[in-house]
Amino acid sequence: MIQTVFSTLFQVIVPLSIPVIIGALLGRYKNLETKPLLTISLYYLSPALILDTLTTAKVSHSDVYMTLAFSLLNLLFLWAIANLLGKLLKLSSPEISGLTLVSSFTNSVNYGLPLILLAFGKLGLDKASIYVITQMVIVNTIGVYFAARSQFNVKSAIKSVFSLPAIYAAILALILRTLDLPLPSGVAKGISMIANAYSPVVLAILGAQMVSVKVSKLDQKVQASFWAGLSVRLLLSPFIALICLSILHIKGIVHSVLFILSCMPVAVNAVILAEKFNASSKMVSKCILWTTLISFIVLPFLIAFVK
Numbered sequence: 143m144i145q146t147v148f149s150t151l152f153q154v155i156v157p158l159s160i161p162v163i164i165g166a167l168l169g170r171y172k173n174l175e176t177k178p179l180l181t182i183s184l185y186y187l188s189p190a191l192i193l194d195t196l197t198t199a200k201v202s203h204s205d206v207y208m209t210l211a212f213s214l215l216n217l218l219f220l221w222a223i224a225n226l227l228g229k230l231l232k233l234s235s236p237e238i239s240g241l242t243l244v245s246s247f248t249n250s251v252n253y254g255l256p257l258i259l260l261a262f263g264k265l266g267l268d269k270a271s272i273y274v275i276t277q278m279v280i281v282n283t284i285g286v287y288f289a290a291r292s293q294f295n296v297k298s299a300i301k302s303v304f305s306l307p308a309i310y311a312a313i314l315a316l317i318l319r320t321l322d323l324p325l326p327s328g329v330a331k332g333i334s335m336i337a338n339a340y341s342p343v344v345l346a347i348l349g350a351q352m353v354s355v356k357v358s359k360l361d362q363k364v365q366a367s368f369w370a371g372l373s374v375r376l377l378l379s380p381f382i383a384l385i386c387l388s389i390l391h392i393k394g395i396v397h398s399v400l401f402i403l404s405c406m407p408v409a410v411n412a413v414i415l416a417e418k419f420n421a422s423s424k425m426v427s428k429c430i431l432w433t434t435l436i437s438f439i440v441l442p443f444l445i446a447f448v449k
Contacts, residue, residue: 146446146449147442147443147446148442149446150261150441150442150445150446150449151442153260154257154260154261154441154442154445155438155441155442157260158253158256158257158260158345159438161341161342161345161346161349162345162346162348162349162352163349164346164349165345165346165347165348165349165350166349166350166352166353167349168346168349168350169349169350169351169352169353169354170353174346174350176347176350176351176354179343179346179347179350180347182343183252183340183343183344183347184306184307184308185307186336187336187337187339187340187343187344188251188307188308188311188340189307189308189310189311190311190333190336190337190340191255191271191336191337191340192271192274192275192308192311192312192315193311193312193314193315193333193337194330194333194334194336194337195267195268195271195337196271196311196312196315196316196319197315197318197319197324197325197330198268199267199268199269199271200265200268201268201269201271201272205269205272205396206272208390208392208396208400209269209272209273209276209396209400210272210276211390212386212387212390212392212400212404213273213276213277213280215386215389215390216382216383216386216404217246217280217284219382219385219386220242220245220246220374220379220382221242221245221246221288223245223374223378223382224238224241224242224244224245224246224370224371224374225238225242227241227370227374228241228242228367228370231366231367231370233366233367236420236421236422237364237367237422237425238367239288239416239419239421239422240367240371240416240421240422240423240425240426241367241370241371241374241422241425242288243285243288243408243412243415243416243421243426244371244372244374244375244408244412244425244426244429244433245371245374245375245379246285246288247277247280247281247285247408247409247411247412248277248375248379248403248404248405248406248407248408248409249348249406249407249408249409249410249434250270250273250274250277250403250406250409251274251277251278251344251409252344252345252347252348252410253344253345253348253406253407253434253437254270254274254402254403254406255267255270255271255274255340255341255344256340256341256344256345257402257406257441258270258399258402258403259341261402261445261449262395262398262399265395266395266398266399269395269396269399269400270399270403273399273400273403274403275308275309275312278303278306278308278309279303279309281409281411281415282303282306283300283303285411285412285415286298286415286419288415288421348410348434351410351430352430352431352434352435364422364424364425367422367425368425368428368429371408371425371426371429372429372432372433375407375408375429375433376433376436376437376440379404379405380401380404380405380444382404383400383401383404383405384401386404387400387401397448398448398449401444401448402441402444402445402448405440405441405444406437406441407430407433407434407436407437408426408429408430408433408434409430410430412426412429412430413426413427413430
C-alpha cells in the first residue's frame with residue numbers, strides 16, 4: 143500500500159503539480175489573466191478533447207448507463223447530507239446553498255481529467271469523458287438550482303447547457319459512432335493535437351486560480367459552514383461514492399475512475415455560481431483553495447486504494 147502511494151505520488155501527483163505550480167507563479171508574479179485562458183479552455187481545448195476522446199473511446203452502453211446512474215445517486219446523497227448539516231448547524235439559506243455547491247460538485251474537468259489520464263491511462267480517460275459530460279450538464283442545470291432556488295429558471299438552465307461547445311462535440315462524436323463514421327485522418331490529427339494541449343493549459347489555469355482566491359476571515363456561522371463543507375468533500379464523499387458504487391454493482395476500471403472523480407476537490411465553477419447568486423461565495427472560495435491543496439496529499443492514498 144505505502145509503495146503504491148509513493149509510486150502514485152511521484153508518477154501522478156508530481157507531474158500534475160509542475161504546471162499547477164508554474165500557473166501559480168505566473169498568477170502571483172506576472173498577474174496572469176485566467177479569463178482569456180478559460181475561454182480558450184472552454185471553447186477550444188475542451189471540445190477538442192471530448193471529440194477526440196469520445197470518437198475513439200472504448201465505452202459501452204453499460205458504461206454510459208452506470209455513469210449516469212452513479213452521478214445522479216451520488217448527487218442525491220450529497221445534497222441530502224449538505225441540507226441535513228445546514229439545518230443541524232442552523233445555517234442561513236445562502237450558506238446552505240454554498241454548502242450544497244461545495245459538497246456536490248468536484249473539479250472533474252480541469253483537475254480530474256489530467257489526473258485520470260496519468261493514473262489510469264487512455265482507457266481511464268475514455269471512461270472519465272462520460273462522467274465529465276454528465277457533470278457539465280448537471281452543474282449548469284441542477285447546480286444553478288442549488289445556488290439560486292428562488293431565481294431558478296428551467297429555460298435559462300437548459301440554454302446554459304447548450305451554450306457549452308463540449309456538448310456539441312459530444313453529440314457529434316455520438317453521431318459519428320452511431321453511423322460508424324471515422325473522422326478524416328487529417329482532421330483527427332488536428333483535433334488530437336489540440337486535445338494534447340488540454341492538460342498543461344488547464345492545470346496552469348488551476349494554479350493561477352488558486353493564488354487569486356481571496357481567503358478572508360469568516361464569521362462564526364460561515365466558519366461552521368466552511369468546516370462542514372471541508373468535511374463532506376474530503377471525509378464523507380469517498381464513503382458516499384463507495385456506497386453508490388456498491389448499490390449499483392459497478393466494478394472494474396469504471397469503479398476506480400468514478401470513485402476518484404467523485405473525491406476530487408471543490409469545482410472552481412462553484413464559486414462562479416456562488417458569486418452570481420449570493421450563495422456564501424467567501425466560504426466557497428476558501429473551500430476550493432483548501433480542498434485543492436489537501437487533495438495533493440489525499441488523492442495518492444485514494445488512487446492506491448482502488449488500483
